[in-house]
Amino acid sequence: MPRFPLPRSSLAPSCALLTLTALAGCAETPKPSPRPVQTPVAQYRTGPGPVGADDHVPDFASRNFVPFNRQDVPAIAMREWRMFGSPVDDDDPEARPDAAIPALKPERIPGLWQRIGEYWWIGQDPYETEVNWTGKTDADGTPFAPENDGRYAWSAAFISYVMRVAGANDRFPYSPNHSTYINAAVSGQSPGLRAHDPATYIPKLGDLLCVGRGRSKTVTFAMLPTSYGFPAHCGFVVAVNQNAPPFGHELSIIGGNVDDAVTLTHVPTSPTGALIGDDGKIIDNRYPWAVILEVLYDADFEPGAGQ
Numbered sequence: 001m002p003r004f005p006l007p008r009s010s011l012a013p014s015c016a017l018l019t020l021t022a023l024a025g026c027a028e029t030p031k032p033s034p035r036p037v038q039t040p041v042a043q044y045r046t047g048p049g050p051v052g053a054d055d056h057v058p059d060f061a062s063r064n065f066v067p068f069n070r071q072d073v074p075a076i077a078m079r080e081w082r083m084f085g086s087p088v089d090d091d092d093p094e095a096r097p098d099a100a101i102p103a104l105k106p107e108r109i110p111g112l113w114q115r116i117g118e119y120w121w122i123g124q125d126p127y128e129t130e131v132n133w134t135g136k137t138d139a140d141g142t143p144f145a146p147e148n149d150g151r152y153a154w155s156a157a158f159i160s161y162v163m164r165v166a167g168a169n170d171r172f173p174y175s176p177n178h179s180t181y182i183n184a185a186v187s188g189q190s191p192g193l194r195a196h197d198p199a200t201y202i203p204k205l206g207d208l209l210c211v212g213r214g215r216s217k218t219v220t221f222a223m224l225p226t227s228y229g230f231p232a233h234c235g236f237v238v239a240v241n242q243n244a245p246p247f248g249h250e251l252s253i254i255g256g257n258v259d260d261a262v263t264l265t266h267v268p269t270s271p272t273g274a275l276i277g278d279d280g281k282i283i284d285n286r287y288p289w290a291v292i293l294e295v296l297y298d299a300d301f302e303p304g305a306g307q
Contacts, residue, residue, distance in 0.1 A: 030303075036062035037169040042127040043180075051170075054126050061167045067298040068167040068192075070206040071305065074238040076162050077254040077262075084112065084261040090246055092286045093213075096259065102146030106261040107135035107154070116154050119256065123160030123174055130157070130176050149260070155233055156180075158256025159208070162236065168192055171296070178232035182210055183225035185293050194294040197221040198275045198282065201292050203237050208293040209253050209267065209275075210234040219290045233258075234293070235265065240273055242266075249273075 036053040043049060054062065066072070081087075084106055089096070106112055113135030120133045132139040133152055144152060159181075160174040171192025173184045185193035193208075198221065203209060212219035216230040235253030242250045247268035254264050268283045269275060275292075277283045 030064075030067060032065045033063040037064070039170045039174075040125055042125050043175065049125075056122050056126050056131065057164050058122075061165050062169060064167045064169065066167070066302050068169070068171070069299040069302050070204075070295070070297045071300065071302045072166045073162060073206045073236060073295065073297075074254075076165055077236045078238055080115075080158070080162070080256075080262045081254050081264055083115065084263070087259060087261050087263045088265070089259050089263050090266050093258075094286075105146055105149070106259070107149065107257070108146065108260075112261075113137075116157070119154055119157040119161040122164050123157045124176060125174055128176075133157075153257055155255055155257035158262060159234055159236070168295075177229050178210060178234050179226065179229045182232060182234070182291060182293070186221075186224040186291065192296050194296060195221075195224070196292045196294055198289045198292055199280065201294070202273045203240065203251060203275070203292050204294070205237055205240055206295050206297065207237045208234045208295065209237060209287075209289055210291050210293060211287045211289050217288060220288075221291050224291060232290075238264070 036055075036057070036059070038051040039054055040049050041052045041054065059065075087106075102108075107116055115135070117134030117137075121131050124131045129139045132141075133154075135152075135154070136146075136149075137143050138152070153176075156176050156178045159178070160172070160176075163172045164174065171190065173181045173190050175181060181190060181193065182195070184190040185195040210232055211217065211234075213231040213233055216232065219226070219230060219232075233255060235255030235258075237251055238254050239252040242252065244250065247266055249269050249271050250266045251269055251273065252264055252266055254262060256262050258265065267275070267287070270277055270283065275282055275284065275289055282288055
């Protein structure tokens with residue numbers, strides 16, 4: 001699969017991101033929580049299970065050394081993207097070939113398979129089997145064949161990891177499946193998410209763009225919430241209001257397990273930043289975006305950023 005450098009104009013922070021950085025020092029720094037925030041420790045089909053302190057989560061996140069904020073989430077996602085070599089893929093996902101040498105998938109190479117293990121370990125509820133998975137081994141530490149990596153898909157684990165480390169704590173439904181938090185947002189059961197129809201909402205930095213995968217690619221906002229789990233994919237919006245190759249007006253998202261890596265994708269938009277064109281249809285012919293999840297942050301900026 002060809003990869004190309006991110007265009008210089010796209011690498012430059014957007015106006016919105018520059019504004020966040022410039023104003024970061026304006027907010028007053030709150031005091032951290034005296035103890036970790038309690039979150040569910042296991043998943044239950046009937047709803048959240050028992051709660052407790054999750055010792056897999058770093059203290060700075062579970063005690064909110066800084067408020068859960070819109071500046072940190074894109075920054076954490078971009079940090080992970082750089083760790084994987086800053087790959088960019090704007091090809092149609094239906095046309096992406098498998099890796100020529102499966103053993104050389106980024107998720108399986110030294111240093112990165114362990115990092116994916118951290119996505120599972122930190123992102124998932126601590127009593128779940130998935131917390132012990134890595135980029136190439138199951139819960140018992142047994143390597144699985146590269147061609148079976150679909151059984152250990154980690155894109156939702158990546159989203160959960162970023163939200164945990166950013167300090168979302170009990171306001172996000174952590175799960176190995178994107179549909180869990182999509183359905184929770186649409187049904188109003190997640191205090192940290194608000195679901196929007198892509199036809200009526202313009203994405204902001206730190207929001208999540210979500211789409212169904214495979215047979216579920218036909219899932220639309222009107223069909224949500226579903227009474228069942230469905231394959232999906234979501235990515236964090238890390239830049240907006242861009243005017244650069246390959247689409248001109250565009251935004252950028254970062255998601256996990258795209259080409260077996262943390263990968264950036266450009267998304268075409270209208271001049272106003274909307275995903276819908278004048279004809280009322282999704283502009284992006286690769287992704288029929290089903291829902292935009294607005295993340296309800298406690299602050300737009302990290303107090304004292306860079307100090």
